[in-house]
Amino acid sequence: MKVRDIKAFRVTVTFLLALPMTALANDDLSINGFLSVGASKSDADAVYYEGIVDEISFEPDTVVGVQLSAPVTETVSFTTQLLASGNKDTYDLAADWAYADFSVGENTSIRAGRVKLPVFMASEYLEVGAAYPWVRPPEEVYAVVPVSAFSGVSARYTGNFGNFDFSIEPYYGSHTESIPQPTGVLSTSVKEFAGASLTLGNDVFTLRAGGLQGQLTIPEVGVDDEELSLFSVGARIDWENVLIMSEYASRDIPGIIPDSEGWYAMLGYRAGKFLPHVTVAQLDTDEVTPLAQKQKSTTVGVQYQLNHAALLKVEWKNIELQEGSAGLFSTLPSDDKVSIFSASIDLTF
Helix, strand or coil: CCHHHHHHHHHHHHHHHHHHHHHCCCCCCEEEEEEEEEEEEECCCCCECCCECCCCECCCCCEEEEEEEEECCCCEEEEEEEEEECCCCCCCCEEEEEEEEEECCCCEEEEEEEEECCCCCCHHHCCCHHHCCCCCCCHHHHCCCCCCEEEEEEEEEEEEECCEEEEEEEEEEEEEEEEEECCEEEEEEEEEEEEEEEEEECCCEEEEEEEEEEEEEEHHHCEEEEEEEEEEEEEEEEECCEEEEEEEEEEECCCCCCCEEEEEEEEEECECCEEEEEEEEEEEECCCCCCCCCEEEEEEEEEEEEECCEEEEEEEEEEEECCCCCCCCCCCCCCCEEEEEEEEEEEEC
């Protein structure tokens, strides 16, 4: 970690630890925080997704954040999530999302501001490592759309359908961001960002599906106002000691970027404080080009409950590159089979 990063990280942690003291002055202010300290190492001579390299590194999987919520009136509230992450080679504190929530009925609300993009199962808590069993969610799906928030409006309607709860969330807005990739930083801009998601579930089973469209511009790869479309679907079964999760996502961008699709399936079993799990995943494209991303992977890991607020995770991921593609690496590794070892401690407070 660079000296400037250490200083920024210390400032961030000091600020976050001081927040509960300020909250004492306002009983209506709600504060929740999280911290993930992760280490990773690969045996490849190329940089993997979000900065994993062939030496032990803490930056890709280390993040600290705090969420603050406060009522403004009886029907209006404000929420923000402040985030400092190492996967962009900086720990500068920034508002990952910040929005006003307007209640317009018993089951309907409208959010306006910088809002989470409700695309995947873990979209609402993507940075909160304690909310899922992996050190990081499977990149074969979550790299299909490397955007987690947008500026605009969304509406949410919740209700019941038999023994299931459901929610419908349409949204509209725009997004501009510099996204670090293995091949360099991409200046991504999406206009006319429109989509919707549907969630149906109960204590045992959850089903989520969604789609979006927008006008995408990425100057670095020659994409100029191309139509972006995405479809995703995911399911989760949490029954007694068994945990099953699976997601599928497809992305279509006419032009130089190949269409792609990714999926994963995970099986876990709780044994006391331990949750061993195995995940198989694949990322594929329609064409074989320098921008094609084709890889398969198997991840074996275990999660251990240290206490009510802390988890320890250790996992091994084996990646097999397909058809000469570099997959999610910056360049083509010398070996088409790569192992990545990861470990993390995830806290919530």
